[in-house]
Amino acid sequence: AVVSDRPHVLYNYFTQRFAQVTNPAIDPYRESLVMSVEVYLGRQGNVMAERPTFFQNVSTNNRLLRVDSPVLHEQELAAVKSSGLLTVELSTRYAHAEGPGTLEKRLSDLCYEASNAVRNGAELIILSDMPPTAQAQMPFGQRTDGEGFVGFEKDQLAIPPLLAVGSVHHYLIQQGLRTQASIIVSTGQCWSTHHFACLIGYGASAVCPYLALAHIRKWRSSKQGEAKADGQTVEQCQENFRSSIVMGLKKIMSKMGISVLESYRGAQIFQCIGLADEVIEVAFKGTPTTMGALTFAGVANESMLFHRRAFPELEDTEAAEKLDFAGWYKYMKNKGEFHLNNPDMARALHKAVRQNSPMSYEEYRRQIMDGRPVTAIRDLLEFASDRQPIPLAEVEDALEISSRFVTGGMSLGALSREAHEIIALGMNRVGGKSNSGEGGEDPLRFKTIEDVDEDGHSPSFPHLNGLRNGDSAASATKQIASGRFGVTPEYLSNAQQLEIKIAQGAKPGEGGQLPGPKVDEYIASLRNSVPGVELISPPPHHDIYSIEDLAQLIHDLHQVSPEAKVSVKLVASAGIGTIAAGVAKANADVIQ
Template sequence: MVWSQLTNSSFKTEIFSIRVPVEGQSKIAVYVDRLCKNVASSIKNGTELVILSDRGVNKDSYSIPSLLAVSGLHHYLIRAGLRAKVSIMLESAEPREVHHFATLLGFGAEVVFPYLVFDTIRSLIEHGDIRGIGEEQAIDTFCQAAASGIVKVMSKMGISTLQSYQGAQVFEAVGVDQDVLDQYFTGTYSSIDGIHLDRMAEEMRLKHRQAFYSNRSERLHLESGDDFQWRQEGEDHQYNPQTIHLLQQACRTNDYSLFKQYTSLLNDTNHNLQSIRGLLAFKKNKSIALDEVESVERIVKRFKTGAMSYGSISEEAHEALAIAMNRLGGKSNSGEGGEAPERFLADPNGDLRRSAIKQVASGRFGVNSYYLLNADEIQIKMAQGAKPGEGGHLPGSKVYPWIAEVRGSTPGVDLISPPPHHDIYSIEDLAELIHNLKNANPKARVSVKLVSGGGVGTIAAGVAKGRADLVLISGYDGGTGAAPRTSLKHAGLPWEIGLAETHQTLLLNKLRDRIVVETDGKMMTGRDVVIAALLGAEEYGFSTAPLVVLGCILMRVCHLNTCPVGVATQDPSLRKKFIGTPEHVVHFMTFIAQEVREYMAQLGVRTMDELIGRTDLLEANQAIEHWKAKGVDLSSLLYQPDEVHSVSRYATIEQVHGLDKTLDQQELIPRCEAALERKEKVESTLSIRNINRVAGTMLGSEITKRYGIEGLAEDTIKLTLIGSAGQSFGAFIPRGLSMRLVGDANDFFGKGLSGGKLIVRPSKRSTFVAADNVIIGNVAFYGATAGEAYVNGIAGERFCVRNSGANVVVEGVGDHGCEYMTGGTVVILGETGKNFAAGMSGGIAYVLDFDQQFAKHCNQELVVIGNASEEELSGIQAMVERHVYYTKSERGKEVLKSWDKISKQFIRVIPRDYMVMKKRIDRFKVKGYDSYKAALAAFEESKVAVDIVKDGDVNNG
């Protein structure tokens, strides 16, 4: 429906101008109040559609900010009991970006008509700036892109329908006066206050004067500026040609004086207004000599590089970061992708190339026993700093075969980690995962990554009670390596806000001494680190800055795979342009630590521990004269609870994980000593209870510790456990360990299966029909990477979610089976619940469709279903035979007995992209290979790039 049709509809419609006179004597609040009263009166007279319009702005009038008008009216009508009687529509020149539309809808608008956008598109077409597309199509393309962006915002919040999103106000304000929020954005929270209505009006008048009262030649050109990239004479950016050049030269030449020039630009009072920490100043204190301060070598051990996955950045950049941090004794972060096992060993120069921090995001990207064991810290990614709620997103154009191999996925297919990460819905789920990971690698710290925002302190307290060793509060700045542009802004909050709240909440709950607190988000200088320490952080992460040191020039094309300096690309020709070295990163971290020492000497503080949580050494910078900064109130950040005097301000107590009381430590490992030490075969039978969680995981880690990713020979250890197993039975077990459960199991059965074998069947004394009853709980085989399993009964919901390599037979599953699966083979000898195969991008599932109802239950957005071939049926039959052999399944026996008849009822579920890839390889006429998998293996071996973006064929990389 076009706008003219809408305004001429059968609904009683009235247009209200949101223009105000430039020379008006009244404050803007008066005009907003008058607008609300006029609309309310009109509604009482029968108006059903209200259109707020800023058309007609001229030299004598400007408009009320559209979001203020919409939200102010929305809440006024709610208070008046009239909101349900009318739809609010906006006709405005102001909205043009996804965030604009998302906020307008989120604060109450039903319709947004951005007429200046459409007029601009028409003008660009008329002047030939847009070619090869008609006006209607161009406008439609813009609308589709904007709608996609809105849907993405909704999906981040877990909202399915626009009706639910509209008026939901899923936003937090930064830098807006609380009185303004209470009146016009009721229910929205701001922790630092900020500008009030008169300042907003002044900004609108400044824009108006620029438009109507500057000279004509200036009016013909828009001012230079870009939110995403630096432009000369445009908006100031902390990373600009001058700061980038100084930083790179300083680190390449190991010149600390150049580094100080770089930091002096960033720490300048007028320049550093782009962050909350820039509004803070250090109080004067009695200084000490620099040589009394803790050494650089000790301070750098607190530094980390941020979670940037192998795939988002190049192999060269990823390894350079790891080598540098290992040399320093700090830590690099793998990001949510896996790492090639060969990196876990030192290179010929003696450098360790592995990332000390291994991240567990959605649990599907190369997360196996060997990966977890080669970590000093395992990080659970509950949220992503630069794209909170969204999860990681690696575009398909960057998923080259060697990336797909490491990450257990399909070449050329997007890798998306939708929330909730690792299927965590509660603190109890999080505590279970923490316990799982501590069993998988008892020596590693387990950390939890959260995003800065209102209420994050309460979540952090739950994380501490869940026995995490560290909590990371990540700021909204960043997006290095893969983030789409629309995700770089307006998502999350500055780390200063979340960090201060977290530190204070942990103190108030007497939990601060139990957990290490880390923060990251555009750390650029030693001053940033000191302020983070004063607000409560003990460890500090750097992401963009180390990449700049390695050569990044902030082109913001990371997601396009066209990085011109070889940092954020997988294209072999572009990777040759990479010139960074580990030494450059070592210099940067050393410089940061040295500058931290200088500030510590200035503040009279000798050690980092003494610095942490000392907000009494900070104050608001009164020297700042900027008119927008005057309303900001930083007192909530600097507040010190009374508990600060009775509780440690930093972690001093190790969490108690109770690993010595596990079934593995008390029973399994001692019984399997011969296999662990001498590879001798071991068989044992014992009982199990539902209090025995993570059975087999610590035993599996001992196998991996001794024998690496290959594990032991099949069935070297055969354990039979009788009873009801607790959560996470057989999680992460490697090859060589076979576990038979006679009884039933709770949730997370076989999580992260890493090559081992799992068998479950009911007791012989059971009277129920196994194929008709649930025998294992929800989220079984979550993130499995290898191995096999046979389940004589039905599994709960979310079966084999994110499976990337395990082969499993089961006799029925609940809702959301094989969701986000990327590899492996699943055979289901019975019914499935709804939404089967949602987001599935790899692997194959075969479902025995007895009643021809499966198609209704399958989510066919990304998959195709059809009949299995004779070759495939042969493979299925072999899997069912193994199933019967291991479980004595009656359902399996029936299937084999009537194979010729029943086999025709198997439905194959295969990702659409798998078929597309197969056709592309066929078109490339690969000779000498008898299957798609063999051809793909050849491509992976030779590292030939699969580029599905440029021309839809397989191109020689």
């Protein structure tokens, strides 16, 4: 978001963090019985007590309100309001005409209002950007116009809900009042699992996404929605949305080894890219941040850009039939956000590989290097040397560099047998290292191929062409993942390097799953399993719960294969240096 030339919602400046080695992940699907998303609203009392204790308040009878999910629809929010808890609703809206400089002052006023409310006995603070006219016109749960949408006002802006809840949360902590009240957010700017996780992670106990629910009602009432709903009612469609969000929250919590939502609330398990220190100090204090850029004025400007798209008359332009395509998730040529991985780049890569010509490669290089928008922080970096270039005669030969080439770990099952073996053959020829991925390897591949005829065919590998005597199809690096499929003494002793996969960059904190239809007789024999049965690698290694456990596994692997190096695969994130130091002390030869 920070390098984009388009406005983004504030959530997009935050990324989730996850546990590695210690505090291992939970399997949210198969260990769901130990997970809970129940929320308790009201005065929390002394959180350090061994059992719940509450501030003395006779009028509320010392009670908390339990809700089964942090995702509330409008009727449930109305029920919470009438539950007997002392509730104060604060508006997060402010005048558009006052300009971007108003945001910081309005935020300060909001924090002061929340503090006063708690001091006056409020047990529940509702931060709402719902237009007051919409609240007055219709009862809760039906506040939509004839088209199914909430009626917004063009002269009113809303404080980004994440900024509002984070600021109030930290201000109440500073005032020593945080445990005396719960915070609920009623917002139209919340629709994805990440949005809910951010709001809860920065202090909200529950969220009412009224605009997302209004969209669902509008969709269900349309002909398209009626055809696709498969007979489900509006209530069932809304419940499907809530269930999917709850499952997503469990998955996010599980990556940190957190099993209950009450422990995730306010935990701030995020890192930020692109917000200035002045914003972090007010709303997200303690969050690791890099590349500070967006100030309060910048946040306000991005909110105003979104608002003007909804109300183009503010800029004296004609209203479009549809809102602009943002392109945050899906690439569309010449529309929305630019995506580095796009069809043009893929076609150029395929052409470069198939034609094997300098011109084709130059076109691919141009696609990814020249004339494109900045898409990552690394695009902003430049080499700045303080010395003269090294003479070319002292530079290592290009052929020698290939010995440092390695491939990513892709298992046999994710890749076809032919692709898996060809990658290993190619890397062995140039002196690099291919990675077996998890799932074992055919013992036939451990031996050098010596039965190749003049046409490049081998009876041992009849499905491959272009072979040479002396070729090897063995993966130099063999992976040990959480499922331990195919990990045998023979497998380990035929490796140059043994890789313990703790986490994977594409899906950190998650395990793996090979569907049953992919488990044929050949793959089942390699993984010591049964054909047709799905194979699951859980998120954690169930024998690694500390650095000491990891050290024991590294020691055992060194005993089985003394000549092989042992590497540990981690994922770079905030705090990775501390984890890497522990892995080094566990006697790993390589940290990836």
